Amino acid sequence: MFEEAETGQEADMPANIIKDPDWWRGAVIYQIYPRSFNDTNGDGIGDLNGVTERMDYIASLGVDAIWLSPFFTSPMDDFGYDVSDYEDVDPMFGTLADFDRMTSAAHKRGLKVMIDLVISHTSDQHPWFKESRSSKDNAKADWYVWADAKPDGTPPTNWLSIFGGPAWEWDSRRCQYYMHNFLTSQPDLNFHNAEVQSAVLSAARFWLDRGVDGFRLDTVNFYFHDAEFRDNPPLSADEMPSTVDPTNPYGYQDHIYDKTRPENLEFLEKFRALLDKYPGATSVGEIGADGQAVELTASYTEENRRIHMAYSFDLLTPQHSAPYIRRIVEEMNEGIGSGWASWALSNHDVNRVGSRWGDGLDLQKFAPLETALCASLRGTPCLYQGEELGLTQADVPFEKLQDPYGIRFWPEYKGRDGCRTPMPWVKDNAHAGFSEEDPWLPVAPEHREQAAFEQDKDPNSILNRNRAFYAWRQNHVPMKKGDMTFIDSPGETLVFTRSHKGETVLCAFNLANTEETITLSGLQLENLNAPGFSGSIDGSTISLGGLDAAFARVLS
CATH class of the missing domain: 3.20.20.80 (Glycosidases)
Known part of the structure; x- marks a missing residue:
């Protein structure tokens, strides 16, 4: 293909x-x-x-x-x-x-x-950070998040890194901490600058x-x-x-x-x-x-x-x-x-x-x-x-x-x-x-x-x-750009409509292994025969096999 x-x-x-x-x-x-x-x-x-x-x-x-x-x-x-x-x-x-x-x-x-x-x-190998960490008064000194230690030498805040441990790393060049939400080698940029x-x-x-x-x-x-x-x-x-x-x-x-x-x-x-x-x-x-x-x-x-x-x-x-x-x-x-x-x-x-x-x-x-x-x-x-x-x-x-x-x-x-x-x-x-x-x-x-x-x-x-x-x-624009409304349905099923410029497509999914039948009062449906799925539609009734789906055009 x-x-x-x-x-x-x-x-x-x-x-x-x-x-x-x-x-x-x-x-x-x-x-x-x-x-x-x-x-x-x-x-x-x-x-x-x-x-x-x-x-x-x-x-x-x-x-x-x-x-x-x-x-x-x-x-x-x-x-x-x-x-x-x-x-x-x-x-x-x-x-x-x-x-x-x-x-x-x-x-x-x-x-x-x-x-x-x-x-x-950035990486701590980025030229921006290399310059920033070189002193407290260089041109990029404030490009990253630097802060002094607390009086007892501990990090300035209790902020944590997603990758474990404090979100602060001590830098011996500036004698300050820098912030990192991730690895210590990933210093955070200072967007206040x-x-x-x-x-x-x-x-x-x-x-x-x-x-x-x-x-x-x-x-x-x-x-x-x-x-x-x-x-x-x-x-x-x-x-x-x-x-x-x-x-x-x-x-x-x-x-x-x-x-x-x-x-x-x-x-x-x-x-x-x-x-x-x-x-x-x-x-x-x-x-x-x-x-x-x-x-x-x-x-x-x-x-x-x-x-x-x-x-x-x-x-x-x-x-x-x-x-x-x-x-x-x-x-x-x-x-x-x-x-x-x-x-x-x-x-x-x-x-x-x-x-x-x-x-x-x-x-x-x-x-x-x-x-x-x-x-x-x-x-x-x-x-x-x-x-x-x-x-x-x-x-x-x-x-x-x-x-x-x-x-x-x-x-x-x-x-x-x-x-x-x-x-x-x-x-x-x-x-x-x-x-x-x-x-x-x-x-x-x-x-x-x-x-x-x-x-x-x-x-x-x-x-x-x-x-x-x-x-x-x-080929179905409502599936891409349409509004979405859920319809109550039993068990492990999801039923909703997608509507765009007067056209409505109904989508029904069965997330369970067992068969499910869904009756939707007041709706008339026309099967759209979406490829790969075998759910059947008869009037307002949808029959779904296990792990199956059906798609229909809503007629009324």
């Missing part, structure tokens, strides 16, 4: 790719983790030419855009989320010319290109001028800290969200002073003003804030003022009952105002949904069901590489772990390596066609059975069912 792309210079972007400035609203975004996608130079690490080589495969999925996790110059302490040069490609991924070829190859196929922009912090804001906006402009169509903004609510350095209050036991990891003390605090500060809104308006200078450019922010997802998504994505869309971790949890999903989505729809959400069920930071939600279920049924569900919600769906194949979480032994987060909290928490293992392309190959050499993380043996080129041959595979559904979805 697809052919490998050439890696030479491609044609310019088709004219129709920028016609709709709202292209992002309801678009399917395919997340690529470049280290693990496709290795073309034999070093065991994926690269940009590897993405170009597989561009026809990506286009065959029926997605609208790609989002690439960081490929900037970096010491790779956190695998690219510790940037040491915002305006260059790390040699392990290729060159700027390779990036340009990849972008051109995507645009030739009608695909938009979004890249990860990590601006809440106008020069810092200008510098990161300049980095964004560099890539926009190079042809990117938008950004995924890492930790978008972490940019500002409390200028008064006040301590975070504790959370009581009944205030702690169910998603808190008991092995990590970070979740014990109410993080009102070390992130999600009100000053962030003004900066996001500056960021949006920059994007608006580039027709069709878009942005999606990652919000890490338990209990505030709806409020922050509404304010951060206020229409025409700030970023375009945002996602939280509320569906990236172990909880997945139909009532839970309905509550999360309904609260977002009711509270988002003029804003726009993005939804993901898997990404590079959490266990794959095939294991997290699909454990014990038939993946041949579950995997297409979960991708269809995500793509049917009001918002913009993100599909993480391998999710289209139904990949499950890989079990990476401790001695092969790479993730510092997992190494720190092993064995209670095994880190993020299990969702970052190499993409399987062929079945009969030790490294699944990802590389000719030992890859940076081992290929899960069970993933070879789900290899992309193998599934491509089977019209009923998970891959081809996902392709067919996305192609069908493209």
Whole structure:
């Protein structure tokens, strides 16, 4: 169904790719983790030419855009989320010319290109930080978050790092502490400094001028800290969200002073003003804030003022009952105002949904069901590489772990390596066609059975069912841009409508293994025969098999 792309210079972007400035609203975004996608130079690490080589495969999925996790110059302490040069490609991924070829190859196929922009912090190897830490009176002395110790030598606040321990590291050069929300080698930028804001906006402009169509903004609510350095209050036991990891003390605090500060809104308006200078450019922010997802998504994505869309971790949890999903989505729809959400069920930071939600279920049924569900919600769906194949979480032994987060909290928490293992392309190959050499993380043996080129041959595979559904979805505008209303339904079912400009599509999902019949009084339905699903519709009655779905046009 697809052919490998050439890696030479491609044609310019088709004219129709920028016609709709709202292209992002309801678009399917395919997340690529470049280290693990496709290795073309034999070093065991994926690269940009590897993405170009597989561009026809990506286009065959029926997605609208790609989002690439960081490929900037970096010491790779956190695998690219510790940037040491915002305006260059790390040699392990290729060159700027390779990036340009990849972008051109995507645009030739009608695909938009979004890249990860990590601006809440840098690497401690970034020239900015090297200068900042050299003295208290250099030109960049105030570019990072520095603070004096308390009189007893302890850190200035009780703020904690997500990766464990205090969010402060002592620096013997300045005899001060610097703040780091993540690794000690990831110092936080000081967004209270106008020069810092200008510098990161300049980095964004560099890539926009190079042809990117938008950004995924890492930790978008972490940019500002409390200028008064006040301590975070504790959370009581009944205030702690169910998603808190008991092995990590970070979740014990109410993080009102070390992130999600009100000053962030003004900066996001500056960021949006920059994007608006580039027709069709878009942005999606990652919000890490338990209990505030709806409020922050509404304010951060206020229409025409700030970023375009945002996602939280509320569906990236172990909880997945139909009532839970309905509550999360309904609260977002009711509270988002003029804003726009993005939804993901898997990404590079959490266990794959095939294991997290699909454990014990038939993946041949579950995997297409979960991708269809995500793509049917009001918002913009993100599909993480391998999710289209139904990949499950890989079990990476401790001695092969790479993730510092997992190494720190092993064995209670095994880190993020299990969702970052190499993409399987062929079945009969030790490294699944990802590389000719030992890859940076081992290929899960069970993933070879789900290899992309193998599934491509089977019209009923998970891959081809996902392709067919996305192609069908493209022809139903309410599924992309429509309003959403839930309808009460029994058991582990979800029923809702998507309505746009007088057309209404009803979506019904059965998340259980057992059959379910749903009668909807007052509605007349016409089956839309969505590919890959066998739910039947008779008048106002929907019959669903286990792990099945049905889609209908609402006639009255």
